[in-house]
Amino acid sequence: MKGISHFASGVAVTSFFPWAIQAAQESNPMYFILGGAFGLLPDTLDFKIYRFFYKHDLYIEPDPLKPDPQSIADQLAASVKAASESKKLVRVKCSTIRMGADAWQQYVIKFDTETDEVLVKFGPVVNTGQVPIPGASKMEGEIGRAKIPCKLFQSYDATTRVDIFDGPTFGFASDGKGGVIMHFLPWHREWTHALTVGLFFGIIGTLIWDWRAGAVITAGYSVHVLEDQLGFMGSNLFWPFTRIRFPGLHWMRSGDAMPNFGTVWLSCLIIFYNLYRAMPSSIYHFNLLHVLFYGAVVPIGLFKLALWFVNRGKVAETGPIELEDEWGDKA
Amino acid sequence: MTSALLALFATVVGTVLSCVLSCLPGLHVYNVMGLLVLLIYWLADLGITMPAEVYLPFMSSMIVGWSILNTIPSMLLGAPDESAIFTVLPGQKYLMMGRGYEGTMMTGVGSLAGIFILVFIVGPLAPKLLPVVQAVLRGHMHWVLWVIITYILLSEWPKGGNSGPAGWRKFGDAWRSLAAGLFTFFISGIMGFILLNRSPISTEMAFQNIMPAFVGLFAIPWCLLNIISGAEVPPQHIADSMDVDGSVILRSSAAGGLGGGFAAFFPVITGGIGGLLAGHATAQRDERVFIMSQGVSKVLYYTGAFMLMFVPGLGVTRGGGAWMIKSLHTPVGYGDYYLIMATIAIAGAVSYLIMSPLTRGVIWLIGRYNYRYVSAVALAIIVLLVYLVTSWAGLFIMAVGTGIGLIPVLFASRRLNCLGILLLPIACNMSGFGHKIADLLGLI
Numbered sequence: 001m002k003g004i005s006h007f008a009s010g011v012a013v014t015s016f017f018p019w020a021i022q023a024a025q026e027s028n029p030m031y032f033i034l035g036g037a038f039g040l041l042p043d044t045l046d047f048k049i050y051r052f053f054y055k056h057d058l059y060i061e062p063d064p065l066k067p068d069p070q071s072i073a074d075q076l077a078a079s080v081k082a083a084s085e086s087k088k089l090v091r092v093k094c095s096t097i098r099m100g101a102d103a104w105q106q107y108v109i110k111f112d113t114e115t116d117e118v119l120v121k122f123g124p125v126v127n128t129g130q131v132p133i134p135g136a137s138k139m140e141g142e143i144g145r146a147k148i149p150c151k152l153f154q155s156y157d158a159t160t161r162v163d164i165f166d167g168p169t170f171g172f173a174s175d176g177k178g179g180v181i182m183h184f185l186p187w188h189r190e191w192t193h194a195l196t197v198g199l200f201f202g203i204i205g206t207l208i209w210d211w212r213a214g215a216v217i218t219a220g221y222s223v224h225v226l227e228d229q230l231g232f233m234g235s236n237l238f239w240p241f242t243r244i245r246f247p248g249l250h251w252m253r254s255g256d257a258m259p260n261f262g263t264v265w266l267s268c269l270i271i272f273y274n275l276y277r278a279m280p281s282s283i284y285h286f287n288l289l290h291v292l293f294y295g296a297v298v299p300i301g302l303f304k305l306a307l308w309f310v311n312r313g314k315v316a317e318t319g320p321i322e323l324e325d326e327w328g329d330k331a
Numbered sequence: 332m333t334s335a336l337l338a339l340f341a342t343v344v345g346t347v348l349s350c351v352l353s354c355l356p357g358l359h360v361y362n363v364m365g366l367l368v369l370l371i372y373w374l375a376d377l378g379i380t381m382p383a384e385v386y387l388p389f390m391s392s393m394i395v396g397w398s399i400l401n402t403i404p405s406m407l408l409g410a411p412d413e414s415a416i417f418t419v420l421p422g423q424k425y426l427m428m429g430r431g432y433e434g435t436m437m438t439g440v441g442s443l444a445g446i447f448i449l450v451f452i453v454g455p456l457a458p459k460l461l462p463v464v465q466a467v468l469r470g471h472m473h474w475v476l477w478v479i480i481t482y483i484l485l486s487e488w489p490k491g492g493n494s495g496p497a498g499w500r501k502f503g504d505a506w507r508s509l510a511a512g513l514f515t516f517f518i519s520g521i522m523g524f525i526l527l528n529r530s531p532i533s534t535e536m537a538f539q540n541i542m543p544a545f546v547g548l549f550a551i552p553w554c555l556l557n558i559i560s561g562a563e564v565p566p567q568h569i570a571d572s573m574d575v576d577g578s579v580i581l582r583s584s585a586a587g588g589l590g591g592g593f594a595a596f597f598p599v600i601t602g603g604i605g606g607l608l609a610g611h612a613t614a615q616r617d618e619r620v621f622i623m624s625q626g627v628s629k630v631l632y633y634t635g636a637f638m639l640m641f642v643p644g645l646g647v648t649r650g651g652g653a654w655m656i657k658s659l660h661t662p663v664g665y666g667d668y669y670l671i672m673a674t675i676a677i678a679g680a681v682s683y684l685i686m687s688p689l690t691r692g693v694i695w696l697i698g699r700y701n702y703r704y705v706s707a708v709a710l711a712i713i714v715l716l717v718y719l720v721t722s723w724a725g726l727f728i729m730a731v732g733t734g735i736g737l738i739p740v741l742f743a744s745r746r747l748n749c750l751g752i753l754l755l756p757i758a759c760n761m762s763g764f765g766h767k768i769a770d771l772l773g774l775i
Contacts, residue, residue: 002611002612003485003486003611004482004486004608004611004612005612007482007485007486008612011478024471024473024474025470025471027473027762027763027764028762029473029474029477029478029762032474032477032478033474033477033478033481036478036481036482037481037485040482040485040486044485047488047489048489048505048506048509049502052492052497052498052501052502052505053497053498053501053502054497055496055497056497059494059495059496061494095493095494096493096494127424131424131427131428134428134565165490165493166492166493167493257582260612261585261612264612265612272464272467272468275467275468275471276467279467282466282467283466284463284466284467286463303581303585306581307578307581307582309577310576310577310578310581311577311578314578
């Protein structure tokens with residue numbers, strides 16, 4: 001899920017603790033800040049710290065003066081082969097191709113499990129806003145193709161686009177039966193996305209502040225981990241006791257609009273209702289069902305109805321998986 | 332009947348005036364409204380009373396017109412105010428693809444959708460729903476602000492550290508932009524404390540206190556960047572139609588409505604923050620939706636915040652425009668509310684009609700003269716306006732603001748961090764310890 005969804009969920013969970021609301025009313029916003037911050041922390045650790053220290057076995061760094069899609073495809077296929085033969089996890093980093101101060105050669109990587117091939121196709125040269133630069137794309141459409149020497153399994157049926165800033169990481173691990181399992185972003189949702197780590201941070205929070213802060217921290221952190229479990233990638237829920245990511249429930253993709261918006265909006269409604277419950281007296285009277293019905297069911301229902309009306313007869317488009325889907329927008 | 336015609340006339344004149352204002356980069360509608368309020372006071376001292384039926388629709392329509400038409404300099408000249416900060420990059424993309432007209436008109440359609448939301452959805456529901464929301468949230472605004480500050484600071488994406496072996500060097504490269512972002516936020520915050528407690532601008536110009544700082548933080552760095560980069564703008568295509576459909580308009584309305592509405596309702600949350608939150612919350616990948624939603628968001632933020640003052644039974648004042656009007660007029664019942672709603676509808680429609688010829692005019696200007704010269708002229712206008720409105724003290728504040736505003740440009744960090752100028756001092760004040768910080772800084 002996007003960062004804002006986790007953050008809002010962390011704040012919403014905090015609003016269930018009466019002392020958090022009471023403290024906020026007494027001008028102390030600390031518990032809500034902790035709830036939101038620790039709701040976002042697992043991704044913060046991964047994307048802002050851990051990935052820069054994550055060691056790779058192979059760095060694919062195409063030469064900007066002579067970029068070659070075939071070379072990228074060959075190196076990826078060789079990495080799959082190395083994983084199959086060595087029975088070890090082979091970690092490969094595909095770097096972006098910076099052609100100038102504000103120019104990046106875009107390329108797309110696709111692991112085709114039906115034809116057992118890896119395909120690398122060059123797109124246009126784009127600027128940092130990901131807009132094609134007219135006249136700069138001399139290699140657009142060139143394809144590199146390499147045979148994968150064994151069966152490849154992937155939890156993310158991804159077509160990965162690489163263009164600006166950072167490129168993706170793939171982890172190739174032998175399945176012990178002659179095949180290779182591909183892990184997308186193997187540094188992500190590893191130890192940071194564990195319920196046990198949430199508990200650990202809760203204990204640290206208790207030692208620094210008090211047990212209330214510890215409870216908020218653990219709750220905020222855990223809700224992030226559990227929300228991510230609804231997606232494809234899954235998380236290593238009980239690190240260090242477990243070593244691999246538990247498969248996700250495949251209910252949604254992390255960048256999907258409706259689940260993200262729904263989570264943020266539902267969190268806002270829950271916060272609103274919990275604040276109402278904490279009021280000593282009110283001239284207005286309503287319950288949670290009222291809030292959910294008038295705040296979510298009616299407006300979202302009308303919106304979906306209108307969307308269906310304007311979209312009827314059209315086929316929904318699905319885009320490639322973007323690295324930033326795992327984090328948030330770059331704005 | 333005469334009052335109605337007078338109000339209609341004031342609405343149209345206010346909207347047309349806003350056309351001129353909105354095309355002057357760096358000039359905010361609140362600056363002009365501040366001068367108008369001073370003028371009304373001056374006339375009152377002379378015994379001439381301006382009726383509310385004239386200045387209310389006049390000033391309301393100026394806000395509506397400006398919130399719609401100010402997209403033009405933001406997108407085509409790259410001189411945004413804070414609320415349009417996210418339209419500059421996509422706007423320049425469209426400009427560089429020869430589709431500047433289409434991009435601008437897309438935000439125009441978004442603005443029109445925003446007017447529709449205000450008049451036909453918010454208008455009828457607000458008197459029933461918003462007093463309930465306000466009653467529940469009244470005592471919680473300060474921590475909501477802190478939570479949003481936390482999100483802004485934590486949610487920035489690292490821009491560096493993209494290649495090379497793992498280790499501290501890579502980490503340091505990535506954190507350069509993040510550290511610059513945090514530094515920008517806190518240094519802007521200190522500037523905000525200074526301006527709130529020891530502003531060098533004279534009290535007669537109280538309405539303009541923050542204007543030079545905002546111009547320096549947001550508009551001037553873009554102009555400088557345009558001048559230095561010397562980009563060549565390709566010939567622009569004036570399209571007969573836009574690449575949008577009902578789905579794009581609906582999704583933009585939802586995203587922009589959410590962000591702009593949130594920014595309008597919560598104090599100190601600006602249109603830029605609303606745009607950021609809406610973009611993240613609705614996870615829109617489609618650039619058309621993003622551009623259009625910024626149009627929706629801006630209208631809801633400026634016009635919606637102003638409208639809140641007139642919602643019967645709500646008792647909320649949000650935004651500089653509303654505070655200025657409040658010093659002149661206390662809204663009473665549904666009469667004023669309907670007057671404002673009608674003004675918004677008419678001014679919105681007139682502004683949209685003006686948008687196309689105005690955009691063509693600016694595009695002609697860009698095509699006729701070198702973009703670098705146009706940016707230089709825009710910069711000169713901004714500096715001149717700041718000098719005329721706030722004198723040398725304002726120019727000094729603007730220069731300091733520019734220095735801070737250039738940090739995100741140089742380190743590729745998020746420009747919204749400059750909003751620390753408002754967020755930090757006001758959040759501290761709302762939580763009751765702002766005076767302690769000001770004391771610590773030696774300001775009181």
